[in-house]
Amino acid sequence: MSRSHRILPVLSILWVGCTDPPLMSETTDSVTMPPSTMPYDPSQGGNVTGYATGGPEPTTGEPTTGEPPPPMCDDALKRCDHEFTHPDNGETSVDVMGSFAPDGWTKGAAMKSDGTTWRVTVTVPWDTPVQYKLRIDGSMSWIPDPNNPEQVDDGFGGYNSVLEPKTCDPFTCEAASCGAPQEGQFDWRDAVIYFVFVDRFNNGNPGNDALIGVETAADWQGGDWAGVTAKIEEGYFTELGINTLWLTVPMNNTSDDGLGTDGHLYSAYHGYWPTDLTQTEEHFGTLAELQALVAAAHAADLKVILDYAMNHVHISAPVYADNPDWFNPNDNGSGGDCVCGAGCSWDGADGERCWFTDYLPDFDFSNQAAREFSIDNAIQWIMDTGADGFRLDAVKHIKIEWLTDLRARVQADVEPMSGQHFYMVGETFTGDKPTINKYVGCDKLDGQFDFPLRMQMAYNVLMRQGSMTELADFYDANNNYYNGGAAVMSTFIGNHDIPRAIHLAEDSPLWNNQWADGKDRAWDNKPGLPGGAAAFERLGLSFTMLYTSLGAPLVYYGDEVGMPGAGDPDNRRFMQWDGYSAGQTWLLGHIQDLGAIRAAHPALRRGSYTRLGADADSFAYSMSGEGETVTVAVNRSDADKSVGNLPAMTLKDELTGEMVEGPMVTVPARSARILVAP
Template identity: 40%
Template sequence: MRSALPLFLLLGSTVLFACSGSNPEDQPQPGNDAYVPPLETGGETGGETAPTGDTAVAPDAVTDAPEDAPSSVPTRSCKTTFELAPGASSTTIEIAGEWDGFKKAAMTDAGSGKWRAELDLPKGDYGYKFVVGGTDWRLDPSHGRRKYVGGVENSRVIVGDCNVPLLRVASHVATPGSGAVDVAFQYVDGAEAKGLDVGSVKVVAAGLTFAPAIDGTSGRITAKVGGAAKGKYTFVVDARDKAGRAAKTLYVPTWVEDEAFQWNDGPMYFAFTDRFRNGDATIDAKIAGIDDRANYQGGDFAGVKKAIDDGYFDKLGVRSIWLSPVNDNTNKAGKGSDGRDYSGYHGYWPTEPRKTDDHFGSLDALRALTAAAHAHGIRVVLDLVNNQVHQDHAYVAAHKTDGWFNGDGSCVCGGAGCSWDARPVDCWFTSYLPDVDWTNTGAQDAFIDDALWWLSNADADGLRVDAVKHMNDVASTALRTEIRDQLEHGNAKYYLVGETFTGGDDGGRGLIRKYIGDNALWGQFDFPLFWSIDYAFAQMGGTMADLDAAAVKSETSYGPGALMSPFLGNHDVTRFISRAAGMIGSNPQEQAWSAPPASPTNDEPYDRAFLAFAFLLGQPGVPLIYYGDETGLPGTADPDNRRFLKDEGALSAREKKLLDRVRLLAKARGTHLGLKRGARKTLHTDGDGYVFARGTGVDLAVVAINRGTTNRSVKVTVPAELGAPDGTTLKDLLGGPGVTVTGGAIDVPFTAKGAALFVR
């Protein structure tokens, strides 16, 4: 049985990491649309063994195995129980914690390779470690919470009041295609066993109608819903004991859909908000004295919502939208590395922790965007800026002397004695962007609490974590743990994808891998593969075998369950179409101002972009479409790679053709099971030709790419394991001729500068 308790509940009374925002008096009161407060939860007598981890990929199933109702209301224990499976035989396993000055205490052999300690700990916030064999001090592998004590990293536990009751999910069943949801919640009494106040129980979910059933004898609360429309709902549960003590509000985000969702089911689209679409001209405002190219240009939440409503993303098969940072940014100019003035149109100079940027719209406008996306079955990913803040940020004024920030700004990344490689974690990106010190518990709590606030209040579905390699590991591990324990009680799984900018070598893959895992990020943007894609298609370099070797490395380098995001472009690199056209000069940053590239006027760059998309949208993971790449928007370095998106009616014939071709590819990715979820297998490579398969049997898809300039045909063996025996006919979704398996092979027609997408 999968434990319904939070992951960190280790049999006894373990209390969740209680984040403390800097302005708690400003938090809205709990309700279906309100801030999710930090949970404080603990165990019950006769508790359950906690799972040792979770897979990084959202599972197919949307059902948690039902848990039988107890015969009486369970009660919490006041003991804090720790458990470790050291993974090797040892006769000495101990625990040491901050509660007594890190004195070692023996743990008990609990059998099955596990060791356990049950401690009576006073209320408090503690760092601790396990000690194996007397000298091997280890972090707790079961979760990602960390506390630095004397500069040393430790696991973290917060012990709260065991007399306060708690609420948890006992079972959650959302049957795809039925509109039926069946959820059971369990009230757990405090240690003093005051009993459940049945009249205090409240269960609501905006948009759903149901009458909760409450069993005062067992403390079981159930909600059964039928005929729910497709969309995302959040059950909100409150209860008190008979002494009036309230359990922390329980939030259970739940999706009702025709098919269980996986994040790799379709591409993710990066809508760079300020440059995507203007939907509300009444909020347009520029920062005085800044060139328009580096200023706010009018894109907003309403514009993204309009595109959702118009079906723009549906036509691209998009299943998730990544928004550039939504926080309020400074209204002051900032000097770039080129000495020019820039505004915070990009979102990476935040000044407020819990306020949207007025240039983009209100929180209500953001919620309207996410609601529209959810109605289309699209998830929304917010860009999380947790490495740095602007010097005018509210936290700088309140905590600049509290150790929340690294140094005084004298160590600027890339400056003298402060190289990017030597001091990546504590250098400042520039002198007006204080760098957050993630070893500081107060800062750690506040920034993670803010991230949870945004997920709840914006009703978002995931986070793109900026500048991962510039933060301590805890910035990712604690975030993953808190999201899982506070929000993932139902079938909503929150994608955490990181940005670690690297080169294309194996060292880059190793650095990216460092931050991925069961208690860390789900995956990251695959920069090493990006450079290989660019070399193969934009520069026409190497062979298709070289590209395949890079793809295989990416499949095997990031660990089991990693959900990576391959891409052709983003806001930090020059535009693909301009690279393919050979229009990028020797100084792209200066070129952005003095000689920005025009749209190509020949077919070649657009054909290369199409081939690159054919490869990209056939890859495992969550392929990313950077806004404008689908039409061949040109540009060199920042800010030129962030031009305003052209209206579809203003596209040239070549741009419209590319858009139509990308739509065919992306729509196929979103509808064909093999392309979405099937394993990838290379079938053929040569200098310019590449054939690979996704899936097997009726879900088989075969992608064929020819970047060469001549038409030809290649006989490609179809292994028996693909489940396509002789006589199997495959049609080309891109409009070319189909193929039939004969003698265990297919004759693939390699059209010059063309691609085919064969399916059963």
């Protein structure tokens, strides 16, 4: 299809049914969506009555007579029938292509002719605008509906027709997708996650401090669960707009040092060198203190996700000494070690058996006994702590059977007791979308950290490379990609394995590659806090986009104040709690505002995405659903810019409180407007 006729993909609200992952090409990111084949089974989601609040009460005894009650479901699952028509002018075929279904822009709906009129009835999302085109004769000719005057620019020199938001009585209810919340359950699409790097966050109990004698940046620094609990009770996370905490690995680690690839000795302050999988990390506190943290979090309406490291243990771990056959040998079969990246590859079959270092034995989860031991341990941590989810480390380095077995155990043993869906998000550090998607599905992970999105946003927004049209193109292809749009991916701009994002946002970025690990300045010539406002505004702009689009946005501790830091371990400095610069103070307030705005507008968390336009420095899109539309206009440039193709009406900017007039508004430099009907 020519670029002038290219359609604008739009994310549907929800991919329904529990299906296998989309079929993917090995060489591209394109996907073919399978049909929905299996409805979500409420019995797997806990103690669910099947009755919505305000609906009919469950009864016992003989069935009642009379008409069946109307269906009850969330607006996001309501659907209305709509008939599309087109005069028969002798066409061979006519298809409606559009945002009415996850595969609507790729598969569409075939119309049938009665000799005078082409017709097809499709279900459309409740109270949500639908963009569409007509595909004529199965060719590359895509045209707007000539009988519908409502159109919007498709971003490529053409127009999409718009079906205005529709409600109906009666409506139908789509089956919920796997992991979709039942009545009374937390909706993980609403999550805003904060990564609490426990040892570097807040020291609540100096009595559990202990050094092992390596350089300060790589040694234990005193943060603990008591310190996290104190910040929960102070209301820090609530004020920030956070509703989910991700805590570093809780199990006990070695007290030995370990040689890093950079030649420096490290302690296990990060939690990824476990020895005793049944005991808590002594530097963090006791099991009772972890339980108290979870209880305090729940009292403050915060969910808790535990980091779980299943790929390996430290070589001093008793489980390795007692069961060496449960681990892959450190042998590449050619007379050398099988260390990832040195003797064995990080990827493929090697990636599932290589050791991260020669002191971290790698579990062989093709061994059923090893797999059962590990999963039993994971379930025990859930039961002992009351955690609400897992962040699963190094997913592509384990057998996928470990994930499917864990999901089955969670559904059988955890969710019926909690009455809540247990969220599992994975880490697969790659830009390859098919690899990430491989581990996402109803029987595996709910989602993964969206590394490709992070790198694209860092390149286009923080570093101001390429164009915002590139970012818009990426959004179009990415929003409906993982598990057909059903995945709850976690979106982020910073984490513990990459340099602090603030340095890519400087006027002259410290690295010219968004994938740079920053190790060149991790120990010497460490970067300081940028001066001025520009870097903080660019980082704030990235957060604005994360908070106004689909996925569970993540704040890496300290990024809310633009903390500096190069590569590991410099990106893990102790949390800064005071002495903020003007730029830091502004950024903290901005993220607090974003948290409140996201909480106030369900469309930002669960709506359907529509691209409105993009050029070199600007990008505009809308999020629609649950009775509202929120329009976002982004300007990455260093000057004010007019952004058009917005709703032609008076709009309120939720960030500033200003009233502006569409369809074109001025967006200040390095900022965005979040626009709603007043």
